[in-house]
Amino acid sequence: MRTFGSILRTLRERAGLTQQELAERADLTPHAVSSLERGTRTRPYPHTVRALADALGASEGDRAALVDAVPRRRSVAEPVTRPSGLMMPPTPLFGRTDDIAAVAGLIRSGARLVTLTGPGGVGKTRLATTVSDVLAGEFTDGVQSVSLATLTDAATLMATIGRALGLAGIDAPGAHGLVAEHLRSARLLLLLDNFEHLLSAAVEVGQLISACPKLTVLVTSRSPLRVRIEREYVVEPLGLPARDSTTVDELRAHPAGALALDRAESVGVRPSADDVPATAELCHRLAGLPLAIELAAAQMRLLSPAALLNRLEAASTTSAARDLPERQRTMRATLDWSYGLLGTEQQRLFTLLGAFRGGATLEAIEAVAESGDGSAAGDVIGILHELAEHSLVRARGNRFDMLEPIAQYARGLLVGDRAARVGRAHAHVYLDLAERAATHYERANQVEWLARIEEEEANILVAVERSLDADDPRTAARITWFMWLYWWLRGQLSVGRRLADRCLATDLPPWERSRVNLTAATMAYAADDQSAAAAYWAEADRIAAGQKDPEVRSKARAGTGLAALADGDLDTAEERFRSALGYALQEDGSPWIASLAQVWLGTVHLLRGAPAAAVPEIERGLQLARVRGDRLSTYVALYNLSQAALALGDYPLARRHVEEGVILSRETRDLANLAYFVETLAVIESRQGNHVRVATLLGAASGLRATVGADVYGYYHPDQELRDTAEKSARAALGDDTHDEAVDTGRTLGPRAVAELALRGACPTSSCTVGGDVSSS
Structure with missing residues (x-):
């Protein structure tokens, strides 16, 4: 097998380059190129390989040959075990002993990609988390679970995985390579839950597994990924009791019956022998789907099994989508029936919850209910707990969410004018949250607010997208502006740039347009797209020049100063920073920019070779920053x-x-x-x-x-x-x-x-x- 050094030397000589010339093109030292070719440095970093391939103008085949020739590093990484992103219910697991053994056996026998498939509510997530728990000790780098239910863009899958692995700041461009490098030597079990809406990213998962020889991926999805190394495991419904069962023991001997009895007992009901036939029939009508059985059993505090059976029969005869597979029709019918058992106010709040992504706080739900749907704004906390008693909502302290099949059902019920009203209310609630957070990013409690917005990120992103789709670009633009520093600190530059550009493609008033240009500028600048950043800043400055807006003037002038600094034009940079400082210190200016402009004036002195002159400028900026914390x-x-x-x-x-x-x-x-x-x-x-x-x-x-x-x-x-x-x-x-x-x-x-x-x-x-x-x- 040819070594990396020999391939590099061949490609360099073919290109007619000396080591010095290749080093200059790849921004390396000649010693580095020589060491790589001689083999004294045997493990170049991924960015070095990319730089060399680019400098050589390598074809795809030659580029692949270089990458494949890089020796694998021994694992010296820290354990990458994370607290699971999936909640393990504190209830018994019925009828899955054979499934657990079978899936664990597939992984132990060397299967690198195992996909658990089946309809919503069949128990894929619960099975996957249990298998992960069983196997955790066999993976030296642990288990990492990633919930994908709130992810809307398949292009961000790898960045989402990277952030779950602790790669804070990872952004969509190049995320695959960064995750692959991080996991290249890790013996890790990666659980990806709810993959069915991201199937266009399936190939990326296969490529990641190929690049990481010790990585195993366990997926839950309603559909298989259809990549070559995949082993599909179909999760079947629970085993059913006989329809002619007459005793509670006969029910309990079968997983579906045992689950129904357990969940009934959890709400204080102990079915009698008279209830056994109806309960057995109920398990059959619900096709042994665990979620459907749990939803039904939650109603036994109010209705007998026979009454529940009659309600389910009515729901199943009126439920839509007859072309769905039988089990999915059953799940739909179960949800229709559970929904039908709710009172009017319960129904309205349940469907309103479909506006949220990844759950929401009580305060957010109350605010959306009040402003977007006044008739559902009564005793919200009481109704939420009633929905939790129906197993339709999960309460986690001050936060409420739903299992994904239930959330999808709720979203499907939120339609028409009401959906528009609730969507607007949702967007304004998260606009308000983003605006409040933005002021705190520049103050002492910025860490707490960064964590809070991280928890609400899915809601904020859907608020922007929904506002743009509803022809409300002003709301989208304002959220995008208030989120820019969060995206900067979290390294989510492509997210901010994409949303800013979408907003700029609409008709915006000067206040919003100038600020969205600032957002786009900072995202471009942080991603090293200097020319685009300079153009955005100049446009923001031009718009603000016609407005009495010292905040934008200060930030835009500072930005054009940074652009001049990047070009080496120190005189212009100094003039722009001093101009920015003047605007920043005005009423309604930006104290934050005032401190940074002072520091950047110090940078100008540093680049002029005058560090003693730089110190007092920087210290003035430091003092302003410390005052705000x-x-x-x-x-x-x-x-x-x-x-x-x-x-x-x-x-x-x-x-x-x-x-x-x-x-x-x-x-x-x-x-x-x-x-x-x-x-x-x-x-x-x-x-x-x-x-x-x-x-x-x-x-x-x-x-x-x-x-x-x-x-x-x-x-x-x-x-x-x-x-x-x-x-x-x-x-x-x-x-x-x-x-x-x-x-x-x-x-x-x-x-x-x-x-x-x-x-x-x-x-x-x-x-x-x-x-x-x-x-x-």
């Missing part, structure tokens, strides 16, 4: 102060700035920013001769950037020569193999472990992989 502006200032301290030779002061910046970056889960601080710390450690630590930190910074997929902080301008000198010194002191091993160790550390490494002091290579987890906490 704003972590983001604080660590932007701290980073620039660390660069000034390095330039002035004050390494202890630089370390203090870096260590505080690491703590704050960890609190906001800002991995892009953390990477810059860790890299600066490597420069500081190099001064003290801690070469293993230098290499590990540089590897950690590289791994964080690969996770995010973008540098984001394009206005940071570290001294690249100091960084390169630190790397060269470490390599020279350690030798290529030891150096590269330490770099690889750093790259595999999760964000928490990276922060601990930065703050704990010296960390031997062998112990850097112990403790912490890959979650970005």
Whole structure:
């Protein structure tokens, strides 16, 4: 088998390039290219392989040959076990012993992709979570569950998986490669629940499994994925009691009957012998579907099994969609029947819940009920608990949600003018939430608000999409504006850019249009699309120039200053930052931009080679940030102060700035920013001769950037020569193999472990992989 080095050399020579020329095109050092070709550096990183292939103009076949020739790294990653994203019901599981053994057997025998298929309500999720629990100890890197019910865009599947794995900041473009690299050596069981609406992404799942030889994927879906390595396991309904059963024991001897009895007893009802025939018939009419049986049994506190049977018969004869398979018709009929048992106010609130995605707080439900559907706005909490008693809603503290088959049913009932009214009310509730959160992102409680919006993200995104579809671009635009900093900090740049561009394609008033241009600009800038960012900022500035709007003027002028900074036009950058500062300090301006503009004025001095002049400018910005308790502006200032301290030779002061910046970056889960601080710390450690630590930190910074997929902080301008000198010194002191091993160790550390490494002091290579987890906490 040809080595990576030999293939690289052949392709380089075919292209007529010297090592120096290839290095320049790929933004590498000639030593790096030489080491790869000679095999002294055997494991190039994915971004290095891509850069080389691009520089060579490699064909798809040659590109694939390069990728395939990269040796697999040994696993030095931290465990990637996560708390399950799926709730395991605290009720007994009936009739699934053979299924559990069969599915576990498939996985133990080497099946890498197992899909549990069957109609809604048959128990696929419950079976999958149980199998995962049984197998958890057999996967050294644990189990990760990902609920896909609220995901609407198949293109974001890999980014969603990445975020569940702790790759905070991962964005849709390039997400597949980042997830694959993260899992390449992990022995992990990945559970993907509710896949049926994302089948266009099935090939990506197959490709991920091919790229990760120790990864096993367990899927629940109403339809198989239809990829070559898939093993489908059809989940059948529960075994049924005989229709002529006469005793409770006969019922209990069969899974469907046992479930019906258990759920009836859970609501305080103990069926008598007289109830047995009707209960047995009920199990048959419900086709042994666990969810349907649970819904029926929940009604036994009010109706006898015989009365329930009569109600179900009426529902089944009037239920629509006769072309559905029998079991799906049965589920529909069961839901129709359960819905029919509700009172008018219960029905109205149940269907109103179809407007939400991923559940909602009591306050949000009450607000939508009041403004969008006044007749359903009575005792909301009481009605919610009544719906929970009917097994139609799940209560989790102050939050309420529904199982996905029930949620889909509720959405199907919310139609016509009422759907439009409720949709508008839903959008305005989440517009209000997004607006309140936006003010807090710039203050001391930003961490709490980031977490709150993360929980409501599905509702916020559907509010934007629904508003655009309902010809209400103004609401969509305002939500998009208030969400920009959340998307920046979470690295969801393509989401923000896509929604901003959709809003800009509509007719917007100046207030919204100028601000959506700011959103698009920041998303483009963070993704390193500098020319697009400059155009968006200039357009926002042009619109705001005709309005009395100091907030937009300050942010747009600061943005055009950043664009000038990227072009190396320091005089223009300084003029724009001072102009931004003037607008920011006006009434209705932006105190947040005031602190950042001060810091960026310091950046101009740094780039002019005047670090002493930079310090007072940056410190003024730092003071403004500290007054508000704003972590983001604080660590932007701290980073620039660390660069000034390095330039002035004050390494202890630089370390203090870096260590505080690491703590704050960890609190906001800002991995892009953390990477810059860790890299600066490597420069500081190099001064003290801690070469293993230098290499590990540089590897950690590289791994964080690969996770995010973008540098984001394009206005940071570290001294690249100091960084390169630190790397060269470490390599020279350690030798290529030891150096590269330490770099690889750093790259595999999760964000928490990276922060601990930065703050704990010296960390031997062998112990850097112990403790912490890959979650970005």
